[in-house]
Amino acid sequence: MLINAELLLQYQRCKRRPFLDTHGDKSQRDTPNELLWKLQQDKIAHQLSILAKLTYHQPDYPYGNWEAGAAATLELMQRGIEYIHKGVLLATYSEGYTLLSRPNLLVKQPGQSCFGDWVYVPASIELGKRPKQEYQVVAAFHAQVLATVQRRRPETALLMLRTKDRSYAVDLVKWMPQMQQILEEFIQVLETPAAPEVFISRQKCNLCHWYSQCYAIAQSQKHLSLLPGVTPIRYTQLQALAITTLESLANTSPTTLENLLGFDSEVAPKLVVQAQSALERRPFILPYPLPTADITFTAPIELYFDIEAQPDLDLDYLLGVLVVNRKANTEQFYSFMAEKPEDEESIWQQFLDLVWQYPEAPIYHFCVYEFDTVKRLAKLYRTPYSSVHPVLNRFVDVYEQLTQSVALPVESYALKAIARWLGFEWRDKEASGAKCIYWYDQWLQTGDRTLLEIIQRYNEDDCRATRSVKDWLVNFVQDEYGTRFA
Structure with missing residues (x-):
């Protein structure tokens, strides 16, 4: 059986997934979603941006014929080619298992190997910005297979990340033993008759093509x-x-x-x-809730704030604000949209102009991102302290207040889970923050304005959902404690 780097990578994220990838019924897998497609495209673009600066060779062989690929790669290594892209390395590991390594690059360096006075080191081109453990373990995997082929273990392996200083040297003395342990554990899992127990970790599971199957099992159990x-x-x-x-x-x-x-x-x-x-x-009040004096109150005018961002561009392209005037019994939603990345500064100033029209109004948001982003934008565009500090002092994190005060019968404290438990629904059922990233990317490519309209509706609904959660929290605490808020 072949064990490749992708299986080892996924095993570190979830012990169940590579078992299902190897033994599962592929017809039960989820259809890839838009965000996964975008991540794959981003990874390809990142790889191409690095490869464009290099002169490299690629072994010629029929895809899937790994023996032919290994032979073609070996011939390139014997010739001393400087950079080999998508080389194929094979090594027998134990009875019944062969390790298949396909590093993004094999990089020639001075040294001694079976080829002569040069050695190769493996380089992995990764989309992340940090040298995560899972990346370094995979790099060690490539190094082990390469050591068998060239009869000399490389002193290091390289990670080419999406950062300014792209190249990161992996300490193989540290990571090789950990990789060996993980590899042994993985083989033990493969040899068990049943898949490992489900464990739903949404941050890791949401992009997995086995998510629906695993989630259904978790719910039934x-x-x-x-x-x-x-x-x-x-x-x-x-x-x-x-x-x-x-x-x-x-x-x-x-x-x-x-x-x-x-x-x-x-x-x-x-x-x-x-x-x-x-x-x-x-719902239950927590054993050590926030003092009732620290729970937010209902104000005559309230602002609800939500941001849509494009992380790849380091861009906050939509600043949405719902203005609720309880005295006048009116609501108005303002959508400050950067149709081009260079419009970010303009919508930032529009946002400030709006919130300063209501200098006493609390600004409600859900989670810390909005608070941190306002600080970031203020620094980026050199906004005077006097224009920003009073605004930040009015920010109220509904998520923080809720999670420090009550326990709810929900599977997640994400805004969607809580608001839907309260009966709130988004107008576009399939919309999500992740899909907005994809949609905005498509807008920049196609100019299709319907994409912006969907994003704006989603952003407005996020603001209204935040209001729904905030109002519920105030009323619940009031009912529990008999406290009246001004």
């Missing part, structure tokens, strides 16, 4: 990974105590958990209450 706050480390600790159901966690004393790895005196009681909320399907 009422798996604890669907409970907010249950991380892989905490789940392992709970398993050791035979706490694997909502009922058992809901009935656990927090003191039993608070000294375990991944827990403490705040996490433990919060997680137990979270389980109780999910079990009884109703």
Whole structure:
């Protein structure tokens, strides 16, 4: 059986996925979504931008005929070609397993190998900006297979990242043993008759083509990974105590958990209450909530703020503000859209002009991104301190207030999950922040204005959803404590 770098990469992210990729029914896989397609296109573009600066050779062989590819690559290495793109390296690992390495580049360097007074080092071209562990483990995998082929282990491996200083040298002395351990664990998983247990981690799972299948299993099992706050480390600790159901966690004393790895005196009681909320399907006040005086109130005029961004361009292209005037009983949504990246400064000034029309109004947002972005834009465009600081002082993070005060019977504390639990619905059912990234990219390429309209509707709905959550929180705390807010 062939083990390639992609399987090892995915195993580090999820032990279940490479098992399904190898043994699963491919007809049950999800259709690739737009964001995954965009990431693939971005990775190709990044690779091409690096390759364009090099003179390289590529082995000629029928795709999938790895033996022919390995022979063609070996011939290029024997000739001492400076850069070999998509070379094929094969090495027998153990009975029944062959390692297949296809590094983005093999780079010739001075040294001694079976070829003569030169050696090759593998280089991986990655879309990330940091040398993540998973990248370095894969680089070590390439280095191990290469060592077998050239009969000399390279002293390093290279990562070519999407940063200013693109080249990063991998310490093989450190990462080779870790790679070996991960490889052995992976082979053990492959040899088991059943797929590893599901564990839903949305940040890692959302782009996986097995997500729907795994999520359906998790829901049918009422798996604890669907409970907010249950991380892989905490789940392992709970398993050791035979706490694997909502009922058992809901009935656990927090003191039993608070000294375990991944827990403490705040996490433990919060997680137990979270389980109780999910079990009884109703909200609970947390054991140590924010003081009622710190919970936001209902103001005569309120602003709800949400941003759409394009991370690849380091661009915040849509600043949306919903102005709610409770005295006049009016609502007005303002959409400041940068139709071109160079319009960002203009919409930033339009945003400031609007919020200064309501100098006493609180500015509600969901999560810290909006707060951090206003600081970033102010610095980028050299906005006077006096124009920005009073605005930032009016920011109220609804997410922070809610998660520090209550537990809700939801699987995630993302805005969509909470607002939908409250009965709020987005007008475009399939819209999401991730899809807006794709849509804006398509707008820049095609000029199709309907894409901007969908993004603006989604952004407005985000603002209205934030208002829905904020109003619910104020009313719930008021009902629980009998507190009246001015």
